[in-house]
Amino acid sequence: MDSTEIKHPDGQLDKAQGKVAPAARSASAKRQPSSKAKAPPTPEAVIELPKRPYRTHGGVHAAHMKNTAASPSEELPVPSRVVISMQQHIGKVCEPLVKAGDLVTVGQKIADSDSPVCSPIHASVSGKVKAIGTLLLPNGAEVKTIEIETDGLQTVCEDVKPPEVKRPEDLLAAVRESGLVGLGGAGFPASVKLNYHTPARQVDTLLINAAECEPYLTADCREMLESPEDVVEGGRFLLRMLKLTRVIIGVEGNKPEAIAKLREVIASRKLEKRICVLKLKAAYPQGAEKVLVKACTNRTVPIGKIPADVGCIVMNVTSVGFLARYLRTGMPLISKRITVDGSAIAEPKNVIVPIGALMSDIAAFCGGFREEPRKVLMGGPMMGTALYTLEYPIIKQNNGLIFMGQSEAAAVQPTDCIRCGRCVSACPMYLTPVNIQHLVQQRDIQGILDINVKGCMECGCCAYACPAHRPLVQFMRLAKSMTAGMA
Amino acid sequence: MENNTPATFSVASSPHVHSGENTTVIMQDVLIALVPAALMAIVYFGWRTVLLLGVCVSTCVLSEYVCRRVMKRPQTIGDFSAAVTGVLLAFNLPPTFNPLLAALGSVFAIVVAKQMFGGIGMNFVNPAIAARVFLLISFPSQMSRWSIPFFYLSRNADTDAVSTATPLAQMASGGAISASYMDLFIGMRGGCVGETCVLALLLGGGYLLLRRVITPEIPLCFLGTVGVIALLAGQNPLIHLMSGGVMLGAIFMATDYTTCPVNRAGKIIYGIGCGVITMTIRIFGALPEGVSYAILLMNILTPHIETLTQSAPFGKEVA
Numbered sequence: 001m002d003s004t005e006i007k008h009p010d011g012q013l014d015k016a017q018g019k020v021a022p023a024a025r026s027a028s029a030k031r032q033p034s035s036k037a038k039a040p041p042t043p044e045a046v047i048e049l050p051k052r053p054y055r056t057h058g059g060v061h062a063a064h065m066k067n068t069a070a071s072p073s074e075e076l077p078v079p080s081r082v083v084i085s086m087q088q089h090i091g092k093v094c095e096p097l098v099k100a101g102d103l104v105t106v107g108q109k110i111a112d113s114d115s116p117v118c119s120p121i122h123a124s125v126s127g128k129v130k131a132i133g134t135l136l137l138p139n140g141a142e143v144k145t146i147e148i149e150t151d152g153l154q155t156v157c158e159d160v161k162p163p164e165v166k167r168p169e170d171l172l173a174a175v176r177e178s179g180l181v182g183l184g185g186a187g188f189p190a191s192v193k194l195n196y197h198t199p200a201r202q203v204d205t206l207l208i209n210a211a212e213c214e215p216y217l218t219a220d221c222r223e224m225l226e227s228p229e230d231v232v233e234g235g236r237f238l239l240r241m242l243k244l245t246r247v248i249i250g251v252e253g254n255k256p257e258a259i260a261k262l263r264e265v266i267a268s269r270k271l272e273k274r275i276c277v278l279k280l281k282a283a284y285p286q287g288a289e290k291v292l293v294k295a296c297t298n299r300t301v302p303i304g305k306i307p308a309d310v311g312c313i314v315m316n317v318t319s320v321g322f323l324a325r326y327l328r329t330g331m332p333l334i335s336k337r338i339t340v341d342g343s344a345i346a347e348p349k350n351v352i353v354p355i356g357a358l359m360s361d362i363a364a365f366c367g368g369f370r371e372e373p374r375k376v377l378m379g380g381p382m383m384g385t386a387l388y389t390l391e392y393p394i395i396k397q398n399n400g401l402i403f404m405g406q407s408e409a410a411a412v413q414p415t416d417c418i419r420c421g422r423c424v425s426a427c428p429m430y431l432t433p434v435n436i437q438h439l440v441q442q443r444d445i446q447g448i449l450d451i452n453v454k455g456c457m458e459c460g461c462c463a464y465a466c467p468a469h470r471p472l473v474q475f476m477r478l479a480k481s482m483t484a485g486m487a
Numbered sequence: 488m489e490n491n492t493p494a495t496f497s498v499a500s501s502p503h504v505h506s507g508e509n510t511t512v513i514m515q516d517v518l519i520a521l522v523p524a525a526l527m528a529i530v531y532f533g534w535r536t537v538l539l540l541g542v543c544v545s546t547c548v549l550s551e552y553v554c555r556r557v558m559k560r561p562q563t564i565g566d567f568s569a570a571v572t573g574v575l576l577a578f579n580l581p582p583t584f585n586p587l588l589a590a591l592g593s594v595f596a597i598v599v600a601k602q603m604f605g606g607i608g609m610n611f612v613n614p615a616i617a618a619r620v621f622l623l624i625s626f627p628s629q630m631s632r633w634s635i636p637f638f639y640l641s642r643n644a645d646t647d648a649v650s651t652a653t654p655l656a657q658m659a660s661g662g663a664i665s666a667s668y669m670d671l672f673i674g675m676r677g678g679c680v681g682e683t684c685v686l687a688l689l690l691g692g693g694y695l696l697l698r699r700v701i702t703p704e705i706p707l708c709f710l711g712t713v714g715v716i717a718l719l720a721g722q723n724p725l726i727h728l729m730s731g732g733v734m735l736g737a738i739f740m741a742t743d744y745t746t747c748p749v750n751r752a753g754k755i756i757y758g759i760g761c762g763v764i765t766m767t768i769r770i771f772g773a774l775p776e777g778v779s780y781a782i783l784l785m786n787i788l789t790p791h792i793e794t795l796t797q798s799a800p801f802g803k804e805v806a
Contacts, residue, residue: 290801388496415509420749430800430801432749452800455801455802455803465506467510468510469505474500477500
C-alpha cells in the first residue's frame, strides 16, 4: 500500500505533539501488512499517515461550480427577526427554555432536552422572544420555533466563558454545551460522536472531513482559508484529549490553496508526524462518511455500523474549527458560514449568518435575485432539500443556500430505463439501483432486503448519471421505507 | 407561466443537478459511430446498401410508431433507438437481399422482439439480432448469397456472375482464403452489408468508447476469446477476428444496453460467453458463422449472469 514513511512507536503517544523523537523509532516497527490495516492498531502499532488516497468505487464527476471559493466571507447584518428551530440536529427535539416576552442575550441557552442524543440551542441574537411558533419542515413534519425580535445590540450573555477542559469527560460536557452538531450537513450531535471513543471501539484516527464535494459549496473551503489555525488547533486538541494516534484532514484536490494553507500551519507547529492533509480526488461523493473512511484509511465501515467501529471519528472541518474557537472563547454555536449561490442570485458569496436568519434576508443581502428563483435548496444540489418558502430559517448544519432559476430548476420527464448500467457504476456503495426500482415497483419486499438497500446513503450519483432521468433516489427512499424496521 | 407568483417554488427529491445525458443523445452517438461503416458499405456494395438501409430504418421507425399508437403508450420514435435497430439490421443482411424481406425482418425486430416485451429497455434479446436470426432461419438461401465488393460496377451485374464465398465459408470448406489481411481490414471481401470493413467498425467503436457510450469489457472479452480459441484450435486468429460478423457483433450488437449485464463482472462473463459460442459454432458447427446465435444465447442468459455476479454492497460482510 502507499501509506507511510512516518512511523514511530506508539509509546510516545502522550508526549506533547511535535516532540516525538525520531530516534525512538523502533527497529521492529516494520511496515504493517495491509491486512492488519483493517483492525484498529494496538498500542504497539506504528503511526501511518497516508500519502495518497486509497481506491474508492463509483462516484460522478459533477461540475464543481465553486464560484465563491475566492470570495472572503461577509457577515450578515443582524436581521430584525430570527426564527430558531427546535430541531437542528439528529436526535430528540429540543424544548424551549424561554417563553414569549422573555429577553435573551447572545449565547444564552434557550432550548434543550434531557436526552443525551440532543444538542442544546442558543440565542444567536439579543432581543425579545416574540412567540413560540411552529415551522413546517420540508418532510411534512412540524417543529416548534422560538421567534426573536432583535434589539440590534448583540449583548453577550454572561454565561459565555471559555470552558475548563482537563479530562475527556470535561470535553464531552463542554461540547454538548457548545451546541455543536455535525456541520457538514448531517447534524449529528458532536458530543455523542466524540463519546464513541470507548475501550471496546479503540478509536485511533480523527478524520477531518474537508472534502466538500457538493457542487457550489465553498463554506468549508473558506473555513480552511480563513482560519486554518483553528482547524489544526481543534484537530490537535482532540488528538491529545481523546488519546488518538493520528489526524487525517481529507481535502478534495480542487482546493489546492486550502491544502497548502493547512500544510503550512501543520508544518509551522511541527505536527507533521501526527496530522496530515490528504489530497483526495475531486469526485463526488468523496465527503460521504464511508467513502472518506475508505479513501483515507482503506477501512470499510460495515453496513449498519459507524466509522468508530473501524476506529475512526469523522468530523467536518468547520466543526473542528468551531471547537477550537469555542474552547478559546466559550461562545456556543450561534452562527454559520453558508455559501449563497445558484443561477438566480445576483451576488453569489459566502455569508456568516446568525442561526435562525431567514433566507429572504440572506437573499436580500446578496443583492437579491437576478431572475426569479424557481427552486430554493438548503444544502448542496446533490443532496440538498428543496424548500417551499423563502421565510425559512437557517439551521446549524446548513452550509449552502442555492437559488436556482428557471432553466437550472427545470424538471425533465423521466423516460424508460434502457439498462445502460450507469447507475451501477456510479454507486459508491456497489448497489444496483436499476434493479431496486423494479423491486419497488413490484413491491418485492424480500428482494429489497436481499440487495441491502440500507447501504444507500442517498448521495444521488445514480440519479445524476441516469440518461433516462429516472428518479432513482426516490426509489431508494421508497425501498428503505418499505422495509423499515425489517432485518 | 403561473402569473408571476414569486412564492411558488418547485420542490423535488435530490439530486437537483444532472449529468445532462439522455437516451436520445446516446442513440445519436451510436448512429454517428455507425456512419463510417455505412459509408464503406455504400462504397463496396453501392445503391443496394442505400436501399437496404432506407427500407430497414424507415420500416423500423414506422413499426415503432404504429406499435406505440396501437398500445396507447408514449411515443418513443424520438429516442432514435428504432433507427439504430434499423441500421444494425441492414448491416446484418447480404447486399442483394430482397428489400421486401428486409422490411419483414424490420417489422419482426420492432414488433415481436421489442414492443411486445414492453419497448425500449424491456426486450430480452437484441431486436436486430433476433430479426437476423428470424430471416436466417426463414430464408436461408437468400441470407447466404454473397456479392463481391464493387459488383454493381460490373458490366453484366448478374448476381450469379459476381457472387462469392465469404472467407469464413472458404475456411469452413477447407479451401484457401482469397482475401489478404489488408483486404480483410479494409473490407474488400464478401459478407453482410456493414460487417466487412474492420477499420470503419473500429473507428466507430473508438468513438463509442471515447464518448463513454460503451465500456471496453464486452468487446475486449468477446474479441479476445475468439482470438484465443482460434489460436488453441490451430487456426489463424486474425482471419477469425476480421471476417464474419464478429467485429460488428462485438462492438455494436453485444454491447446493446438492454440485453447485456449491467455490472462489470457480468459484462466480462457475457463477453467471454459470446466468444466461446461463436467459436464453437465456427469450428464444430455446420454453419460457417455463429456470431448472431452467440449473442442471442448470451442475451437470454443475461439475467442469470447478473444474478450470479451481483456485487456485494460496500461494507457487507461476505459470508
